Amino acid sequence: MxxxxxxxxxxxxxxxxxxxxxxxxxxxxxxxxxxxxxxxxxxxxxxxxxxxxxxxxxxxxxxxxxxxxxxxxxxxxxxxxxxxxxxxxxxxxxxxxxxxxxxxxxxxxxxxxxxxxxxxxxxxxxxxxxxxxxxxxxxxxxxxxxxxxxxxxxxxxxxxxxxxxxxxxxxxxxxxxxxxxxxxxxxxxxxxxxxxxxxxxxxxxxxxxxxxxxxxxxxxxxxxxxLPIQDLTFVITNSLQVSNKHETAPIHYNLRVVEMGIAADLLVKKLGLEQVPNDSNIGTASLRGVMDAKFGHSWDGNDATVGIEQLTEMINVVEEKLTNQKGYSIEECCRELDITAKEFDQRYLSQFPVKFDTLKLYQRAKHVYKESLRVLKTLKLISTATDKESFLIKFGRLMNESQVDLDELNESSNKKLNELCSVALANGSYGSRVTGAGWGGSIVHLTTVDKVDALIEGLINNYYKVEFPNITPAELDDAIINSKxxxxxxxxxxxxxxx
Structure with missing residues (x-):
């Protein structure tokens, strides 16, 4: 088209x-x-x-x-x-x-x-x-x-x-x-x-x-x-906690790409998988590639039930195989992957600058599989929805679970973003989560048309005017989006x- x-x-x-x-x-x-x-x-x-x-x-x-x-x-x-x-x-x-x-x-x-x-x-x-x-x-x-x-x-x-x-x-x-x-x-x-x-x-x-x-x-x-609900809507709020993707990439976005690539390669080795494509952005295996190789075929994305079964198993695999939950050192990664420090640097650290103390391989891999599982559960929920309130509660629960993992496993949320989510949930949101890269930026809130005004008023009084006492009406208009x-x-x- x-x-x-x-x-x-x-x-x-x-x-x-x-x-x-x-x-x-x-x-x-x-x-x-x-x-x-x-x-x-x-x-x-x-x-x-x-x-x-x-x-x-x-x-x-x-x-x-x-x-x-x-x-x-x-x-x-x-x-x-x-x-x-x-x-x-x-x-x-x-x-x-x-x-x-x-x-x-x-x-x-x-x-x-x-x-x-x-x-x-x-x-x-x-x-x-x-x-x-x-x-x-x-x-x-x-x-x-x-x-x-x-x-x-x-x-x-x-x-x-x-x-x-x-x-x-x-x-x-x-x-x-x-x-x-x-x-x-x-x-x-x-x-x-x-x-x-x-x-x-x-x-x-x-x-x-x-x-x-x-x-x-x-x-x-x-x-x-x-979506199956006619009066469902999404309010998007700019937290005004700015994170420039280019400037923070070495400790945030690009580091996640590297950590997930290392985690994928480590799972390939620990599971004894063969013919896994090096299809990630940095030329490593991808966590999707690991899943496809483990189950012997590429899931086509259409059968949510199959995807849910495989992702549930991959979460268990992460728990069993990536056992260092405190964070891997370069030395430990080299030992586990059976490569030299020079080979490690060339394979994982040479394409884009990254900065870290330890590599959170367990957390990043677990986030990817859990978050992917939530997407499929949301699709299944949408296709089977019959009751409005039940749908909103279940969809909101999936969004809230996503926010927890973005905070704890992917570490792309922070205290202020978590507070904004809490304020929204207390004022008419069914589910609130960081959207996009994170480390600042915006929160998306699931609500209904009849709750929008109260939700926005609650956010203004309990977040924006508290965090930014001198914020102007024009700035509030820019910060809060109610978009179809x-x-x-x-x-x-x-x-x-x-x-």
Whole structure:
């Protein structure tokens, strides 16, 4: 299915404020580039993951949805040899000039231009596949209302919107969702962040009023479906505890990738498994690969009952085989894997910088299998739901269990995030959990339409005004999102500007 091209803003559930955003983008573009016309707009949304965090890069299914908040770009196509990117927020995102002959990322001076260069790298590769070798110049003005560092994939939304803009500017009008997902999945790897693909896939493939089941094996697919409860909704709250994924990657995100890779290799050795593919982001076995090899076949992801049985057994395997719950040293890992310290460093520590005292292999592997099990239990619950209250209680319980493990096993929550969850549960949420990378960012809350106002009031009075006494009404509006599932990436023509 090709990326949609639309002629107006009616796809937004709330058109008026977005109309104002587009007006602001146009005004800023005209100020930045007087006399130049806007050729088209590119857009891609953020996402919220309802359950299934830190398992996508181990190839287990996840359950996100695209949200209304997005990144938009006004795009001018020209015949120069440079791309100029600007932003309506010029203070935090100043004007940058990128020459088409040099898309090299400057790792020493991290700026928003590096993320655009990630998009340029993958777009160039795709365009070459399509026979396009000479790129057009571009002038762009961006606007985004996906909170930066808020756990709602602002960086993925930016990279996808940028990639889409570059490809469209160079004459490709039949770009498919599958191809846009495929090429953007690795985009952030170029700035050293080992993302697994959920963020990009949800941003590209989102559909109005539908959740997405994203599967990674046997191939990357996004299956849209509706929840069985009509008045169910999700409130998303930015904790305002900011964790920049790029800056904290060595102790947080990338370290989890490394720990899970080492855990997978260690399980392969302890279980005596053969022909396990080295398919992780760092070239090790993956925890999904370990499960498939143990049971002698690749679970296709469709039969939840089979997956539940296998994941339950894998949790037991972790308990039996990864016995050091305090944390493994490098020396202990080398002894268990029968490799030298030099081989260990080359295999696990050479691709991306990581910092650690001990490696929590037991905790990370157990989290992956338990969280993956919860995704399948949620799917089974959705398919068998008959009673509204029972469904909400059971779904909420799975989300709350996920939060406990994100805190205790994956250690991607913290005291303040836990407090925000507790406040929500006391004010009308059935289930509350950290969403996305964690270590700050946002919490997603399961509730119903009739409980939304009380939930939001409780969060404002018992979290925001306590933690941030000087917070303004405008800042609260930005921090609290009540979003239905929304449409994914699209191109918007300039037709609506002429009406």
């Amino acid at each position: 090709s990326i949609s091209t639309v002629e107006d803003l009616s796809f937004y559930s709330n058109v008026e404020p977005n109309q104002q955003r587009f007006t602001e983008v146009v005004k800023t573009f005209q100020t930045n580039f007087p006399g130049d016309d806007i050729t088209f707009f590119a857009r891609s949304p953020g996402r919220v993951n309802l359950i299934g965090d830190h398992i996508d890069y181990n190839f287990f299914p996840v359950l996100p949805m695209a949200i209304a908040n997005d990144v938009i770009a006004a795009v001018n196509v020209n015949s120069t040899n440079e791309i100029i990117i600007t932003n309506t927020d010029a203070k935090d995102f100043p004007k940058e000039v990128i020459t088409l002959s040099n898309s090299q990322i400057d790792q020493e001076h991290h700026s928003w231009a590096n993320y655009f260069k990630c998009a340029l790298i993958v777009a160039k590769q795709y365009l070459e596949e399509r026979g396009v070798t000479s790129l057009k110049g571009m002038k762009l003005t961006f606007n985004g209302n996906v909170p930066t560092g808020g756990g709602l994939s602002s960086s993925a939304a930016f990279c996808v919107a940028s990639t889409l803009a570059i490809i469209r500017a160079n004459g490709i009008t039949d770009l498919t969702k599958q191809d846009l997902t495929r090429i953007t999945v690795v985009s952030e790897h170029y700035v050293g962040v080992n993302t697994g693909g959920m963020d990009q896939c949800a941003s590209v493939c989102g559909e109005p009023d539908k959740l997405l089941l994203i599967e990674f094996k046997p191939k990357l697919t996004a299956k849209p479906f509706k 599932p929304s449409m994914g990436s699209c191109i918007i023509t300039t037709d609506f500007l002429k009406r």
